[in-house]
Amino acid sequence: MRSLRSRLGLGLIASLVVMLGLLWMTVGYSVRVLMEEQLATRLEHDAESLLGGISIDASGAVTLDSQRIQGIYRQPHSGHYYQIRIDSQVRRSRSLWDETLPVQEPAVGEARQAFISGPQQQPLLIWTGAYRKQGKVVHISVAEDLTVMRVGVRRFQWRLLVWSLAVVLVLLLIQQYIIARSLRPVSAAAQDIARLEQGEITELHEQVPDEVRPLVHAINTLLQRQQQRLQRSREALGNLAHSIKTPLTVLQQLATEKIPASDIAAHEQLDGFSRQIDLLVNASLRRARLAGDGLGASHFDLYRDLPMLLDTLGRLHHRERSITVQQELGDTRQLPLEQQDGMELLGNLLDNAWKWAHSTIRLTVTADTPPAIIVEDDGSGIDAGELDHLARRGMRQDENIAGHGIGLSVVRGLVEELGGSLTLADSDALGGLKVAIRLGDR
Amino acid sequence: MRLLLAEDDPDLAGRLKHYLGRQGFAVDAVDNGVDAEFNACEIPYDVIVLDLGLPQRSGLEVLSNWRRSRMQAPVLILTARDTWQEKVQGLQAGADDYLTKPFREEELLARLQALVRRSTGTVGETLAVDGWTLDEASQSVSRGEHHWQLTGTEFRLLRYFMLHPGRILSRSRLTEHVYEQDADRDSNVIEVYVRRLREKLGQDIITTRRGQGYVFGRLT
Numbered sequence: 154m155r156s157l158r159s160r161l162g163l164g165l166i167a168s169l170v171v172m173l174g175l176l177w178m179t180v181g182y183s184v185r186v187l188m189e190e191q192l193a194t195r196l197e198h199d200a201e202s203l204l205g206g207i208s209i210d211a212s213g214a215v216t217l218d219s220q221r222i223q224g225i226y227r228q229p230h231s232g233h234y235y236q237i238r239i240d241s242q243v244r245r246s247r248s249l250w251d252e253t254l255p256v257q258e259p260a261v262g263e264a265r266q267a268f269i270s271g272p273q274q275q276p277l278l279i280w281t282g283a284y285r286k287q288g289k290v291v292h293i294s295v296a297e298d299l300t301v302m303r304v305g306v307r308r309f310q311w312r313l314l315v316w317s318l319a320v321v322l323v324l325l326l327i328q329q330y331i332i333a334r335s336l337r338p339v340s341a342a343a344q345d346i347a348r349l350e351q352g353e354i355t356e357l358h359e360q361v362p363d364e365v366r367p368l369v370h371a372i373n374t375l376l377q378r379q380q381q382r383l384q385r386s387r388e389a390l391g392n393l394a395h396s397i398k399t400p401l402t403v404l405q406q407l408a409t410e411k412i413p414a415s416d417i418a419a420h421e422q423l424d425g426f427s428r429q430i431d432l433l434v435n436a437s438l439r440r441a442r443l444a445g446d447g448l449g450a451s452h453f454d455l456y457r458d459l460p461m462l463l464d465t466l467g468r469l470h471h472r473e474r475s476i477t478v479q480q481e482l483g484d485t486r487q488l489p490l491e492q493q494d495g496m497e498l499l500g501n502l503l504d505n506a507w508k509w510a511h512s513t514i515r516l517t518v519t520a521d522t523p524p525a526i527i528v529e530d531d532g533s534g535i536d537a538g539e540l541d542h543l544a545r546r547g548m549r550q551d552e553n554i555a556g557h558g559i560g561l562s563v564v565r566g567l568v569e570e571l572g573g574s575l576t577l578a579d580s581d582a583l584g585g586l587k588v589a590i591r592l593g594d595r
Numbered sequence: 596m597r598l599l600l601a602e603d604d605p606d607l608a609g610r611l612k613h614y615l616g617r618q619g620f621a622v623d624a625v626d627n628g629v630d631a632e633f634n635a636c637e638i639p640y641d642v643i644v645l646d647l648g649l650p651q652r653s654g655l656e657v658l659s660n661w662r663r664s665r666m667q668a669p670v671l672i673l674t675a676r677d678t679w680q681e682k683v684q685g686l687q688a689g690a691d692d693y694l695t696k697p698f699r700e701e702e703l704l705a706r707l708q709a710l711v712r713r714s715t716g717t718v719g720e721t722l723a724v725d726g727w728t729l730d731e732a733s734q735s736v737s738r739g740e741h742h743w744q745l746t747g748t749e750f751r752l753l754r755y756f757m758l759h760p761g762r763i764l765s766r767s768r769l770t771e772h773v774y775e776q777d778a779d780r781d782s783n784v785i786e787v788y789v790r791r792l793r794e795k796l797g798q799d800i801i802t803t804r805r806g807q808g809y810v811f812g813r814l815t
Contacts, residue, residue: 394677465682469682493678
């Protein structure tokens with residue numbers, strides 16, 4: 154579908170062109186008709202003046218009072234002609250230079266006018282009247298060259314056309330301005346949506362025109378409901394975890410207590426079971442808690458959330474050793490991840506690195522879109538075989554994996570659920586493991 | 596060591612009270628957030644175990660209120676909620692450690708001992724003062740070649756002395772930190788146990804400051 158702007162623009166152009174075209178044609182035609190009517194009236198007056206100058210004597214001879222004839226009728230091919238017929242006698246103006254005007258004569262008391270071609274192909278308007286004078290029927294025809302008038306009319310029409318086009322142009326500019334102005338709130342809403350997708354805002358501004366407001370309001374309501382539902386389901390999952398794990402703890406401790414310490418096989422089996430239940434419950438809950446696209450939610454902020462996470466990690470691992478975290482975050486401020494999703498992903502990723510690092514962890518966030526998250530440590534790394542095993546997709550979380558495995562399989566599960574990809578390699582810079590995560594491009 | 600256990604599951608709370616009691620902690624157990632908040636503000640606990648999913652007032656709210664009213668005891672959050680968001684929230688609200696369920700009792704004990712040592716400024720994994728070394732696992736004390744087994748109350752008392760060496764400790768303070776809430780709280784009992792420790796380990800291990808209290812080692 155084309156944009157509203159071009160649709161409005163095209164519609165307005167078309168209506169303007171049609172309107173001004175019709176105006177141009179009507180005005181041009183009317184001017185021509187008006188001038189021809191005026192000319193015909195003048196010709197009629199000339200004819201009446203000629204009629205007054207005609208005298209017929211008793212023998213029937215016709216004389217024309219030359220005082221009544223204007224000089225223009227004497228100049229050859231001047232464009233002004235007359236022709237008078239009384240019975241068989243025909244009198245022509247000198248300007249006709251012996252040519253005859255083709256006349257269609259009306260009945261007595263009537264008049265008629267026509268367009269004819271005169272001397273030298275001049276386009277003429279001819280007016281013919283039939284009178285009765287001194288008992289004789291007198292036909293008087295007066296004609297005038299239309300060329301000058303037509304040139305005048307055409308010049309007027311041209312001028313009108315130029316002005317019309319100029320007016321169209323000015324009106325179009327004004328319309329474009331009005332359209333742009335009226336559609337500005339719509340563009341603002343579109344920009345809002347882009348910012349929403351970037352996680353910069355969590356709802357759209359509702360100061361928009363009445364036509365758009367229901368739409369914006371509906372989007373906001375939807376986002377709000379989605380957030381509430383996410384929060385409710387997260388709370389419910391937290392309660393579920395609570396109600397499963399507390400009895401699990403008691404069960405585990407009770408069994409540890411009741412089974413004699415000498416029965417090592419039973420203890421191992423018990424440990425295996427409770428560990429498996431714990432891992433499966435965790436994996437399912439973790440997956441269910443993910444917000445996924447994070448639309449309308451605040452995103453993980455590297456300036457706000459990361460320091461808190463690093464502080465927490467430092468304090469939780471306080472007893473083991475102190476680790477320096479080198480951060481190379483570039484200009485990236487937000488990750489394209491819902492805040493809690495980001496907390497979970499980076500928490501597990503960094504926690505795993507913390508466990509295996511000797512003294513240093515490096516966190517790099519690249520400036521790409523979407524950014525890659527790279528975590529390196531200076532631990533002993535993992536050997537090629539285990540790397541291969543870990544790199545396999547869809548690895549089950551309940552498998553008993555040593556070393557980096559368990560933490561990484563959690564991270565892998567999260568990354569896959571979020572539509573990203575994970576690659577493992579040796580860290581050139583620090584010598585340990587390098588985990589690179591590329592998030593799905595939404 | 597006086598310990599507050601805020602846990603609403605009666606089975607788990609009962610087991611932990613019993614287990615931690617055997618490990619030399621005087622345990623007060625509460626099963627809701629309101630009691631937890633009140634108790635910790637009234638009694639100078641040495642360490643607190645806090646469940647987040649408490650009825651009446653959530654653990655996180657209780658914790659924030661404690662820290663706002665300058666309640667200084669170290670707090671370990673013991674919860675089934677294991678997301679990083681919750682861990683971050685817990686530690687930002689003022690917790691000192693975070694342990695998720697299911698857990699092993701030994702793991703909890705190790706973390707509690709570490710928290711107590713850290714809060715009293717003691718460094719290292721074992722408690723050693725002036726040539727005396729306390730073994731928390733076997734509840735015994737040694738000096739050079741010699742080795743003494745301690746009873747439960749003797750161990751609690753000696754540990755408190757060794758965590759606060761060179762300081763005058765009043766009889767009421769010792770009572771508060773060695774006995775739980777519902778125990779027989781006659782402060783003369785402290786006198787009896789101090790005499791027993793002197794008989795076992797030597798007269799000069801603890802000196803009496805008349806009208807003030809007792810001092811372990813030399814007064815600083």
